[in-house]
Amino acid sequence: MVVIENELLPYFTWLFKGTDESMGAIWYFLLFVLIAGFVGLVFGYLVAAVRQGPIAAGDLTYRVMRRAAYELVAVSPRRVWALTKLAVQESIRRRVFVVLGIYIALLGLGSWFLNTELAEPARLQIDIVMTGTNYLMLLMALFLSTFSLPTDIKNRTIYTVVTKPTYAGEIVLGRILGFILTGTFLLAAMGLLSYIFVVRSVSHTHTIDREQFLVSSSQPAKTGETKKEDGSADEKAPDDRDSYVDANTEVSQVTSRDMFHRHELDLDEQGNGIAKSTKGHIHEVHNFEVGPPLDMFQARVPKFGKLTFKSRTGQPESRGISVGSEWDYLSYIEGGTRASAIWTFDNINAAEYPDGGLPIELYLRVYRSYKGNIEKGILGSISVRNPESGLQSEIVQTFRAKDFELDPKFIPRQLKGKRPGETKVGDFDLFDDFVSSDGKIEIELQCLDKAQYYGVAQANLYLRSTNGSFELNFIKGYVGVWTQMVLVICFGVLFSTLLSGPVALVATASCVLLGFFSSFLMDVVTGEAVGGGPFEAMIRTFSQANLTVELEQTAGVVVAKTLDKVALFFMEMWFYILPNFSVYNNINWVADGFNIPADQVWQHITVALSYIFGVYIVGYFFLRLRELGQ
């Protein structure tokens, strides 16, 4: 099940409006450009003033800015394209496509490391292959972007470019675009190869022993493990002695074991039906011939709602209760009380749901405070409510919770319900009566067994309309990888305009590393991560004091804490500049079988473009500093 810790905003809301706590992304960007521009201007003026006096410095600054304004705007697409082609050619000359060979070799050996015996083989294969591709691409981008300019400068081959009528910004932009183009081509090739690898490695079929199946079908069932539709075990427990003597009666009711699993069969006498779900997929069976796996690769298109809670006394709450789990992503509602979890969905209209009702999918966690009947799941219910009129339905469905399993449900069109203040139960239409005038509907989940609990998060109940294309989703997953690659290239090119190759490499690698751990860094800055800043941590490391021990206020500790304040200030500054690489990771969505929202993809692309723009400006000045590209 996909984990969404931060709410995803619609693209334009994210870009312009933002949330209650933060403004739109574009305003942050412009603010940053203004501040950075002002700081750069003042810094440049001061340096010039020291070297040439205040008046000459003013004149110089004015001239530099005037020229920069002109050169940055008068960028020639033709020249940039020529430089882009040059960067691509250079990449080819530097045998960047060897990476592709390495990748093919790694995939060839992949089957050694990626076994299909685990619980969700497809999920694991997608996860590991895409993550591997991600790291390989970042590594390639790192080496490609950081050594290019410094090598040209060192070899003086840069003069073959700068002596032509080009601007410094165009050189930077050309490099960035050239490397992005090369990387994109490589990524596309890797994506295609990884798709073939994943699909092929989990492709399988099974066989059915027709005779045994027919023999066993004619015998009375002896199983005690068959489940009812509601998920509970069959109450007709087998006679233990009987099962003891003859435990293998059902041998023929299953497929052969292939790829570390087998399926229970649901077939008619002609051998038509399905092999039931195991390891996240089913097979169709025709005349005892088992087809290829189905539903293994999905791209469910969920419509997420906003989650609120009611306490055990029925009071509104923003979260449920904690059952003591270390991971606080889920919060829990208590059974047999008025506690409930309520999802509010927007923009509901009947036309989007051709089946007549609302298809939902539920992913519940169960916490039992006492054992109860372990052969039965915990009982729960679903009802709907109109948030505007308060019209409340009767319980639409009661069910037994399926822990760690996506459980599809369907809310029918015709429902019984009561208006607020009325006692009479009437018939109502789901879309006409339960959806408010602004298109909202509430779905309420309750746990019915006393002192047992359901754990939920916002993404754990959603409306599901259609399935998206898995292949398209796979590509969208790689857009996240692409975004990260662009960011690395931007940083690499930026540093390489000012620093030598190895130094630029280290600087860029540090940025990437910090970017991957930026959540942790933020926790350190805000004090949420205990143990203090880097200097205090060093003292703790050497004195073997654990993170929570209060350090004695010695002179050394005081000095370390003071230094930490300075360090944390700069860390905070960096935090706002450095991209959080983990945010651009869409792999879990693909692996979990959920369609990546288009809003998310566009947000990533926008971020990538903004970094290209920023590096273009800053890179221009850096190159000018080196008296290149005059």
Next chain:
Amino acid sequence: MNESRSFWRKVTYVGAIVALLIPMSMLSMPASRSEGKAQSGGKLAKLRQDYKLGQASLGEIDPASETMKLATLGMRGLAVTILWEQANYYKKTENWTNFQASLKQIARLQPNFISVWQYQAWNTSYNLSVEFDDYNDRYKWVIRGIEFLKDGLRYNKDEPRLLWDLGWFISQKIGRADERVQYRRLFKRDLDFHAGSNLSSEQKDNWLVGKSWFQEAIDAVDKRGKRMKGKPPLIYRSDPGMSQMNYADSIQTEGVHGELAKNAWTTASKDWKKYGDESILTTWDFRIQLNNLERKKAEAEGYLKQMNELSRGMFDKIRAERLAELTPEERELSEKLIQDVPAEQVEEYNELQSRLNITPVNVANRIEKDHPELAIEASRLGKLWYDANRRADAIERYRETINFNYWKARSAFEQMPETLEARELVYKAGQAHEKQDLLLARKLYEQAWPLWRKSLDEYPLIANEGLIAEELIEKIANYRMVLEDLSVDQFPQDFVLRDIVEGFDRDGLVKDVFVEPATKTEEKQSGSSQEKSGEATNPEGKQPEATGVREESQPAEKANSPDAKSPERFQSGEGSPPEPVEDNAVISEKGGTTDEKPAADKKSSAAGEGTEGVPPEPAAEKSATE
């Protein structure tokens, strides 16, 4: 000149390189096979072979594992640390697939680090399984932990710790969990787990499969020279026998009776006897066999007797001398009973008792001085006595650790026709009760109780140990419900298992049915008489504790004296063997130590008072010995 120097320098370098290459090749030349002949290779290769440290000797060679180890370029430790962190993170965030994948990678990086396999298998079977609500899912995760151990065995052939863990997980996790009824059922039907095995339906029992793995672990030690680290042989060698008993017990609980159950217990008896015959290395660095207790005691007894005859009153003489050496205060202290000794003088008291306890070794030393002509024989007898006595003492201690006597008696007890029938009747009565056939249930229960009585009378050790008694209390409570449902006014006051109820009904399920004035008075009287005789009650107020009252004569002396019961008499049921003596042990009234003993012994001890302080032999011992 310069050219010449440079030339010689190069010659020196080449010479040094060649000189170093020779010892290096002798050290590290790999083992090889040429023209069908095996070459043992250099010293390191030989050492690797001798200590079986080569990967091929340790287990299967996995190319993936080897590649990963090489690919980390010496940063294996770092990679493993990161993977452990990741595994913990995945566990926290309930990403079970990735968690499992991380474990596999960790294991591949450290395939011969046994603790990794053990820890993560336990993590999977015990910690992860319970995260799931559906017992079918739980079972799958238990099995995944077990499969992980099997993977470990591929890399670490015949590793006893992994073999033992397999036995433990399969038997205990499946057979003792809250979901044991479901787990056992699923285990029997698990086609994939049993794939490739020729086990019959009956043999697919988790206890029996676990037993076979325990036996594999023991075989790895005994036959393949492996070492079981961190587990005392006394414990791990008892596991096959205990698994067999658990199997027999489980199938009876599930309603399998008759021959199958009897055979299961017969096998358990044999297994336990085999265990008793095994040679077990003790912490004192000598070996014992648990079945040898009586023999060793008889040997000690014989040497003592011989020494007595040889020394002609030397025991009393030495004791008298030592008494004479004591100051009046010491003598006064030594004559006190242990319970009268102030706490601060207990150590001194024990030391005095130790000094006054005259052993054949003391006598042998004295004979060496006083009668040199008898010294060789005395010394021989002293040594033989010492050896036999310490072995008997060790056997007894080890027996207590694993409750050897109880399980020996239990397996015999369960084979009695009365016990087998009683169990079947109680099971059927329970079923009749479930079906609300109350009359039949009552009839069956009432047929069962006298049979239980008979069995328990035959084996008082079993009756007084509590395990069976507690099981019976539950059944008696069901019987009570049947009677209540049948509107029977009063629970039969002459109920044949009344003593069991009164002794073991700690939760008060049935005890109240016997509360009547006469009984209360009796209880009070009985209680006060116990107090008078110095017997205390334990916190539960059920079982009399050993009193720790000292007897006038020293128990060691008593045990060693010719007047003590002979082994033949113990075996014929005339009395039980005296308790072994440990130096500085707190001596009890009955000649035993204050270590907690089965209630049967205590009760028997009380009954045996006045007959030389030696309690009668419990019938269970007799039968089990037979």
